[in-house]
Each structure stands twice: as structure tokens, then as C-alpha cells.
Amino acid sequence: MTFIVETPEHGEYEFDADQWETLAGELGDEGNLFISKDGLGVAEFAKGAWVSIRNVEPAVAPGRTVVFWDKIHEVPEHVETVADRDGDEWSRHGEDWGNPDHWLNDYAPFREAQA
Numbered sequence: 001m002t003f004i005v006e007t008p009e010h011g012e013y014e015f016d017a018d019q020w021e022t023l024a025g026e027l028g029d030e031g032n033l034f035i036s037k038d039g040l041g042v043a044e045f046a047k048g049a050w051v052s053i054r055n056v057e058p059a060v061a062p063g064r065t066v067v068f069w070d071k072i073h074e075v076p077e078h079v080e081t082v083a084d085r086d087g088d089e090w091s092r093h094g095e096d097w098g099n100p101d102h103w104l105n106d107y108a109p110f111r112e113a114q115a
Helices: 103-107
Strands: 002-007 011-016 019-022 033-037 040-045 052-055 081-083 089-091 110-112
Touching (some): 002 040, 011 040
Antiparallel strands (some): 002 011, 002 052, 019 033
């Protein structure tokens, strides 16, 4: 996964990691942001040195590949629910997504929604 950390003074930093947490303060580090991958530390930001953190890739179950479609009509029939670029989910519910000019294309790209 890729995490983006926003800082008040230096903009954004990007990290290849799989987990983050804010520390509880047992070692005087309360509010620090700790980022790790495979259990090893990747980065740490002191309290006040970071504003927010966000994941820019969808979480995927191990062994699954995420497929993206640029147009809603490209989504295979067996895929009932998709997530758009903002993570909002859309379900077919009998709706025909076969129109190449469908209004949902404004929210592309799409990926299969994870259960």
C-alpha cells in the first residue's frame, strides 16, 4: 500500500507501507505517527509534525488482483458492485451499464468493490 502523510511545514510524503498507528505515549511518544511495513519501521513523525495520513490504494485481500476499468460499460456482467475513484460504491440493481456514454463514467476509474 501507499500512504501519504501531510505535514504542516513540508507538504506531503509518500511511503510504501502496510500499517500505521498513533502511539499511546508509553515512552513519551504520545501522538507520534508510526508507519511500518512487514513489522519494520518505515517512518515516524512527532506529534504536531503531521496533520493527516491517507491510503491512496484500495485494500486488497491477499492473492487478489485489482482490475480497473476506465468506462462503466467495460465492467464484466458478473461484477455486481464497483467502487469509483473516490471509493463510493455503485451497484447494478438491474441497471444496464452497457451504454458507452453512461453518466457514471464521470466517476472513473472503477474497480470491483471488496466485500
